[in-house]
Amino acid sequence: MSDASSFRDLGSFLDARLLxxxxDLGFATPTPVQRETIAHSLGGEGRDVLARARTGSGKTLAYALPAVQKILLAKGHTSKSSEDYAGTRALILVPTRELSEQATRQFLDILTYCRDEVQIANVARGISDAVQKLVLSEKPDVVIATPSRALACLQSGDLALDKLETLVLDEADLILSYGHADALRSILSGGFLPRVHQTLLMSATLSDDVAAIEGMALRNPAVLRLENDMSLAGELSQFFVYTSEEDKFLLTYVILKLRLIRGKCLIFVNDIDRCYRVKLFLEQFGLRTCVLNEELPVNSRFHIVQEFNKGRYDYIIATDGDADGEYGVARGVDFVNVACVINFDLPTSVRAYTHRIGRTARAGNTGTALSYVVPKEEFGRKKVLSCPTCRNDEDVWGKIVVDQQRTGAVGAQGATPWRYDTAQVDAFRYRMEDALRAVTRAAIKEARIQEIKTEILNSKALKAHFEENPRDLEYLRHDKVMHPTRIQQHMRHVPNYLRPRIAGIADASAPSVGYVGKRRTLRGSHRGGKATRGGKAARGNAKRKPKKKDPLRTFT
Structure with missing residues (x-):
C-alpha cells in the first residue's frame, strides 16, 4: 500500500516532465486508484494489476502515467539510431470509440513536455485503411483501439507488438458485453503479444465478464479493490416518481423551464425517436438541447460531449443503447459537472441504472438523479407516447430497490419518492398538451433527417468529395428548408401568475447549482397525496437556510 499523499511523493516512480x-492539469493529490496502480506497476516486481474502482476515480490517468513512464525509460536507454528505439510499447484497449477519444486526450495532456518523444495513435476513429497503414507505419509508442479494430490491424500486419511492455484493458466489464469477446480472445491467445509484458485491467464493477477476462489476461495480479472507496464520492440524492407516459413530458417541462434543477442535466431515453421527440418538445419552450445517440458519427458524438462540458448546452438527451458495438454514453464518457440525471425512460437493468446515475455526484460534487416509473396500468394508454421498455418499469424498479438495499445505495441514502402538488403542476398541462400536438411523427422524422444532413455538410471526411462534386453540395444546401415543428413564441415564457406558485427565486447568496429557494414549495404526492400550497410552513421555511443542496427536496 503506497502512502503517497501528493503526486510529488511519487517522484521516485514518475519522470519530472510527467509530474x-x-x-498543470490541477491535480495535486493522486486518487487511491492512481496511487496504488502507479506504485504496483512501476515498483517492486512490476506485477499485473487488476483495479476495481468507482466511476470518476481517475482510472485513465492511473494507467496512462505508468505506461508513458515505461516508454520514457525504454527510449532513454536506447540510441535513436537503434532499431529498438521505435516501436509500439503500449496498447490501450477500450470498449467504445468515445472512450478512445477520451483516453487519447488524457495521454496528450500528460505528454505536454515530452510530446516529441512519445507518439500516440488512435485507430478506433474509423479512419481509412490507407491512412491507418500510414499512421501505424510510423510505429507509434502508444496505440489506442477497440479490441475489434486492434485485431484487424494485427491480422493485416499494420500493427506489430513485439516491443510491447504495457497492455491496458480499460472498462473491462464492458469490453465483452459490447461484442468484443472473440476479438479479445484472439488478441490474447493468437501469438500477437510478447511473452513478457505487463497487463493493467481497469474496471468499475466486478462481473462475470471481468472474471473471464482476468483468467485470460492476468498472471498473479495485484488486486486493488477500491470500488467502495468514498474519498471522491459526492452526495447523490436519488428520487423516483410513479407517473403516466404523458406526465413525463409535463414534469420535465416544469423542472427545466422553472429551473428547479440548476446546472447541466443528462436526460436518458431508450430509443432514437424518443431523443428527437423530447428535444422538439422542449424546444417549444425555448429550451436549447442537443441529442446524443448511436446514429450520429463518432466525431460528432465526441464534439457534442465537448460542447456540453464547455457549457454550450445545459441539456443532453441521450440514448445509452449499443447499435454498433462501439457506442456507449452511460459508461465511461467523461461528462463534467453534471448536476442531475433524469431517467425519462427507466433503464432495463439494475446495472444500467447504476451506470446512468454515476454520471452525476462525481469528484466530491453533489448531484441528483430522478427516475420516472410507469405503472403497469398506465402503460400504453397513449400509444404515440409509449416506449416499449416501459411495460416492465415496475418490475425493473423493484429490482433496483432490492439492489440498493443490498449494497447500501450508491453514494447516498438510496432512492426516495418525489412528492409534489399535482394541482400546481396541472396548471401547466394545457401548455404541455399544445407542445406535444406539435411534435408529430413526421416532425420527428424530419428532425432526424435534418440532423444527418447537418452532419454531412460539416463532415471533414466529405470535404474533398464536395470539392470534386460541387453539385452534390448545392443539392444539399438548396434542399427544402425543414421546419420539424411549429414554434409557438408565447410558449417560451412562463406567465407571472404561474411562476411564483411553483418556486421562489433563489437567494443571491445561494449556490448556482443544485439549489432552489424555498419561498414556495410543491407538496403532496402524485399518487393520491394530499395537495397543499405551502401556507405558513412554507413561509417559515423561506427564512431558514436549507441544509441540503438537493433541488428536488424543495418539493417535499
Missing part, C-alpha cells in the same frame, strides 16, 4: 504536466 509537471499533472500539476
Amino acid at each position: 509537471r504536466a499533472v500539476a
Whole structure:
C-alpha cells in the first residue's frame, strides 16, 4: 500500500516532465486508484494489476502515467539510431470509440513536455485503411483501439507488438458485453503479444465478464479493490416518481423551464425517436438541447460531449443503447459537472441504472438523479407516447430497490419518492398538451433527417468529395428548408401568475447549482397525496437556510 499523499511523493516512480504536466492539469493529490496502480506497476516486481474502482476515480490517468513512464525509460536507454528505439510499447484497449477519444486526450495532456518523444495513435476513429497503414507505419509508442479494430490491424500486419511492455484493458466489464469477446480472445491467445509484458485491467464493477477476462489476461495480479472507496464520492440524492407516459413530458417541462434543477442535466431515453421527440418538445419552450445517440458519427458524438462540458448546452438527451458495438454514453464518457440525471425512460437493468446515475455526484460534487416509473396500468394508454421498455418499469424498479438495499445505495441514502402538488403542476398541462400536438411523427422524422444532413455538410471526411462534386453540395444546401415543428413564441415564457406558485427565486447568496429557494414549495404526492400550497410552513421555511443542496427536496 503506497502512502503517497501528493503526486510529488511519487517522484521516485514518475519522470519530472510527467509530474509537471499533472500539476498543470490541477491535480495535486493522486486518487487511491492512481496511487496504488502507479506504485504496483512501476515498483517492486512490476506485477499485473487488476483495479476495481468507482466511476470518476481517475482510472485513465492511473494507467496512462505508468505506461508513458515505461516508454520514457525504454527510449532513454536506447540510441535513436537503434532499431529498438521505435516501436509500439503500449496498447490501450477500450470498449467504445468515445472512450478512445477520451483516453487519447488524457495521454496528450500528460505528454505536454515530452510530446516529441512519445507518439500516440488512435485507430478506433474509423479512419481509412490507407491512412491507418500510414499512421501505424510510423510505429507509434502508444496505440489506442477497440479490441475489434486492434485485431484487424494485427491480422493485416499494420500493427506489430513485439516491443510491447504495457497492455491496458480499460472498462473491462464492458469490453465483452459490447461484442468484443472473440476479438479479445484472439488478441490474447493468437501469438500477437510478447511473452513478457505487463497487463493493467481497469474496471468499475466486478462481473462475470471481468472474471473471464482476468483468467485470460492476468498472471498473479495485484488486486486493488477500491470500488467502495468514498474519498471522491459526492452526495447523490436519488428520487423516483410513479407517473403516466404523458406526465413525463409535463414534469420535465416544469423542472427545466422553472429551473428547479440548476446546472447541466443528462436526460436518458431508450430509443432514437424518443431523443428527437423530447428535444422538439422542449424546444417549444425555448429550451436549447442537443441529442446524443448511436446514429450520429463518432466525431460528432465526441464534439457534442465537448460542447456540453464547455457549457454550450445545459441539456443532453441521450440514448445509452449499443447499435454498433462501439457506442456507449452511460459508461465511461467523461461528462463534467453534471448536476442531475433524469431517467425519462427507466433503464432495463439494475446495472444500467447504476451506470446512468454515476454520471452525476462525481469528484466530491453533489448531484441528483430522478427516475420516472410507469405503472403497469398506465402503460400504453397513449400509444404515440409509449416506449416499449416501459411495460416492465415496475418490475425493473423493484429490482433496483432490492439492489440498493443490498449494497447500501450508491453514494447516498438510496432512492426516495418525489412528492409534489399535482394541482400546481396541472396548471401547466394545457401548455404541455399544445407542445406535444406539435411534435408529430413526421416532425420527428424530419428532425432526424435534418440532423444527418447537418452532419454531412460539416463532415471533414466529405470535404474533398464536395470539392470534386460541387453539385452534390448545392443539392444539399438548396434542399427544402425543414421546419420539424411549429414554434409557438408565447410558449417560451412562463406567465407571472404561474411562476411564483411553483418556486421562489433563489437567494443571491445561494449556490448556482443544485439549489432552489424555498419561498414556495410543491407538496403532496402524485399518487393520491394530499395537495397543499405551502401556507405558513412554507413561509417559515423561506427564512431558514436549507441544509441540503438537493433541488428536488424543495418539493417535499
